Amino acid sequence: MTAARQDATQDSTDVLRVADLTKVYALHSPVISRLTRGGARDGQLRALDGVDLELRRGEILALVGESGSGKSTLAKILVGGQTATSGSVHHDGHPMPAHRDRDQRRRIQMVFQDPYSSLNPRISVGSMLRELLLLHRVVPRRDVRAESVRLLNLVGLEEDALEAYPSQFSGGQRQRLAIARALAVRPDVLIADEPVSALDVSVQATILELFASLQRELGLSILFVAHNLAVVQHLSHRVAVMYLGRIVEVAETAELFANPRHPYTRALIDSIPRMSVGSINEEFVLEGEPPSPFDVPAGCRFHPRCPYATDACRTTDPALADVAREHRSACLHASDLDAFDAAPDPRRSLEFGSPTTADLERVATTTTVTTTVTTTKDRSTSA
Ligand SMILES: Nc1ncnc2c1ncn2[C@@H]1O[C@H](COP(=O)(O)OP(=O)(O)OP(=O)(O)O)[C@@H](O)[C@H]1O
Numbered sequence: 053m054t055a056a057r058q059d060a061t062q063d064s065t066d067v068l069r070v071a072d073l074t075k076v077y078a079l080h081s082p083v084i085s086r087l088t089r090g091g092a093r094d095g096q097l098r099a100l101d102g103v104d105l106e107l108r109r110g111e112i113l114a115l116v117g118e119s120g121s122g123k124s125t126l127a128k129i130l131v132g133g134q135t136a137t138s139g140s141v142h143h144d145g146h147p148m149p150a151h152r153d154r155d156q157r158r159r160i161q162m163v164f165q166d167p168y169s170s171l172n173p174r175i176s177v178g179s180m181l182r183e184l185l186l187l188h189r190v191v192p193r194r195d196v197r198a199e200s201v202r203l204l205n206l207v208g209l210e211e212d213a214l215e216a217y218p219s220q221f222s223g224g225q226r227q228r229l230a231i232a233r234a235l236a237v238r239p240d241v242l243i244a245d246e247p248v249s250a251l252d253v254s255v256q257a258t259i260l261e262l263f264a265s266l267q268r269e270l271g272l273s274i275l276f277v278a279h280n281l282a283v284v285q286h287l288s289h290r291v292a293v294m295y296l297g298r299i300v301e302v303a304e305t306a307e308l309f310a311n312p313r314h315p316y317t318r319a320l321i322d323s324i325p326r327m328s329v330g331s332i333n334e335e336f337v338l339e340g341e342p343p344s345p346f347d348v349p350a351g352c353r354f355h356p357r358c359p360y361a362t363d364a365c366r367t368t369d370p371a372l373a374d375v376a377r378e379h380r381s382a383c384l385h386a387s388d389l390d391a392f393d394a395a396p397d398p399r400r401s402l403e404f405g406s407p408t409t410a411d412l413e414r415v416a417t418t419t420t421v422t423t424t425v426t427t428t429k430d431r432s433t434s435a
């Protein structure tokens with residue numbers, strides 16, 4: 053698939069663009085007040101905290117980050133399933149209103165993680181597709197069956213699937229049906245929220261290949277959400293890395309792997325070789341307490357877990373800035389990370405400012421970000 057990724061033609065025009073997007077959930081309960089020890093503003097959970105990102109026409113953009121970083125919240129806002137607290141979403145250069153009309157909804161479709169719950173078990177595949185094709189007037193009534201068969205073939209299923217119900221299909225086949233349903237209304241953007249995480253390892257590669265071929269053949273723009281980089285390494289043109297409600301690094305895939313400019317991305321890449329054969333279902337977990345979205349750390353939000361942190365990182369919140377061609381990072385030391393690595397001596401901090409006692413203690417015990425791997429979602433499905 054790597055060669056295919058390199059060959060894909062891309063138009064540099066953005067099909068989707070989000071700017072300074074925030075999503076705050078206001079949660080009021082005595083339990084939350086106790087958990088946040090009054091530190092948070094009365095149970096305000098900042099799921100997205102100033103997200104800037106663009107999806108280019110005809111690209112697969114991977115969105116990667118650990119659990120709770122805000123990936124699904126962003127995906128839901130993009131498809132109009134949730135409204136943002138502030139910020140903007142533009143589609144084809146036009147602002148998307150909070151309440152979208154039918155055509156605006158049609159053009160951005162979503163494929164969910166769980167193919168079991170995302171399909172109505174009481175409706176046959178043929179009825180499901182017919183309903184959509186007629187509702188959105190995709191083809192004349194007389195062409196509905198032919199169009200349904202075309203859609204099924206597109207996702208690798210046969211005509212006889214029209215008469216069947218979702219329960220008669222395996223997990224991989226159901227995800228193919230969910231993709232056919234999303235494609236039925238001829239969207240120009242597909243948002244896929246961890247579409248292979250619930251599938252058996254043996255099926256995942258075939259679904260990933262399906263996304264790659266659909267992008268090539270239909271020129272779709274795809275935002276592909278995953279919680280580890282191994283899944284998207286050979287699939288995506290670009291990767292955006294999300295941490296605690298914000299994009300912290302974005303670059304073309306090869307550049308990101310060769311030249312990561314954020315310590316969090318480095319940790320994600322370091323975790324890949326430690327994963328087992330079933331890596332796609334595994335999630336990296338960084339050492340250190342994950343910060344709470346109720347109480348985002350001051351300064352750089354990654355500083356409590358960052359082995360490169362200096363005094364400046366505790367007070368300055370880094371913006372996403374250019375560090376190379378088509379490469380942005382939100383790290384104060386994006387250009388200096390190699391120098392840190394080359395000089396693991398704790399006194400290295402002097403190059404960037406006086407180290408605190410905490411700096412020295414931390415570097416003495418931790419010279420690299422350590423990752424462990426936990427197995428999540430162990431559901432068995434077959435193709
Ligand atoms: N409807 C909601 N009400 C309150 N909090 C929510 C809601 N949806 C999400 N959150 C919180 O927002 C944060 C981001 O959640 P989100 O589901 O977007 O993360 P994610 O990156 O998709 O995680 P995962 O990899 O586990 O799917 C989390 O702290 C989550 O608990």
Ligand code: SF4
Pocket residue numbers: 314315316352353354355356358359360361362365370382383384385386
């Ligand atoms: S700004 Fe500082 S704390 Fe944040 S990622 Fe960069 S080095 Fe680490």
Ligand SMILES: [Mg+2]
Pocket residue numbers: 123124125245
């Ligand atoms: Mg999610």
